[in-house]
Amino acid sequence: MAESIKKYDVVIIGGGPAGLSAGIYTARARFSTLLIEKGGVGGQIINSEMVENYPGFPQGIGGIDLTQAMHQQATKFGMETLYDEVTGIKASGKQKTVKTSQGQFTAKAVIIAGGADRLKLGVPGEKEFTGKGVSYCATCDGAFFRDKAVAVVGGGNAAVTEALELTKFASKITLIHRRNELRATQIMQERIKADAKIKISWDTVVLEILGDKAVEKIRLQNVKTRKESTLPVSGVFVAVGSQPATGYLKEVLKLDNVGAIIANDRLETSVPGIFAAGDIRSGSIRQVISAAGDGAIAAVNAGKYVSG
């Protein structure tokens, strides 16, 4: 498709809380703004049915409701949204070219807010049974496991959130964790330990997911005793962490040892005019509020760069 290359003041990569907050600021400051999102708007937080720690919502707010409101707010100020995946960025002086799978755009400043991708478990059976018992979203798929036994793999906040969410549907939940303590915050740990439906399998890893047409059981191993066992389950919910979505940026920007983007306190990256915001930034506390805060900081400094 030989279309003329569209020009913007600011291109934002990623439509999670960081990118949406940045868009509210740049669009409201009258910079022409394009947000590019590979999936749908909302980011990781759409997996959370109730966000309890975002200020201003004493009753909590659904992750999707929160981010749809953010998207409306940015759109109202003139931000445009494109559903496509960014595959590369090229910087030459003050002009940046952002490549997507279907076209390209130029911008004076780019804000990278691509967040993190969920990690896969990486065991046999995972891919084959995705959508046939293997799931990455308890709020979406919990209801398909009414009165069934399920496993949740992981030990952080995401895993604990998923396990608690599943208590609404499943008859029995086994949380499988490779260590002997959880990384989740105290309040989440208290909730999970108080729930009679949830059992925790410590020091345990999943070796294989088995079944015929759908998941029927998983093979486990205790990492200390090396003993193997099988657990009959109909569902396996994977929440084993996430990885910064920077695969296409390795040659472009300075990254830290886990692949997160290194930025200074103005959220400038190693390339002038490219900013990083949210979970994708090295040192982020990986929460909605910090992502939103990053978005604002990156937007204001991107604005200064565009005008300067």
Place this chain on the structure above:
Amino acid sequence: MSKPVEINEAKFEETVLKAKMPVLVDFWAPWCGPCRMVAPVVEELANEYEGKVSFVKVNVDDNPKTASQYGVMSIPTLIVFKNGQPVSNIVGFRPKPELKKNLDTALAAG
């Protein structure tokens, strides 16, 4: 402008299985964040494929029989039907270009 139409179990045979045109069925539920995320993308596709593919939505909460008949255990799931047969099955939300590619392949086949 064509928008995906919400249908129920009773209408499934007539609207999907007996349709002359290929039909993309979006299995979803109101409590599913990624389903609501993918909805605007599916709406864009419905416009782009107007006249070539019809688009319908099935709420799995209200229509559990249809969902289980086609083995839907994770949503969103998009299934393309041609001549009453499921020919392509996409689980979870995917980038729009990937959805288009999948749809084009399904349309081209047989």
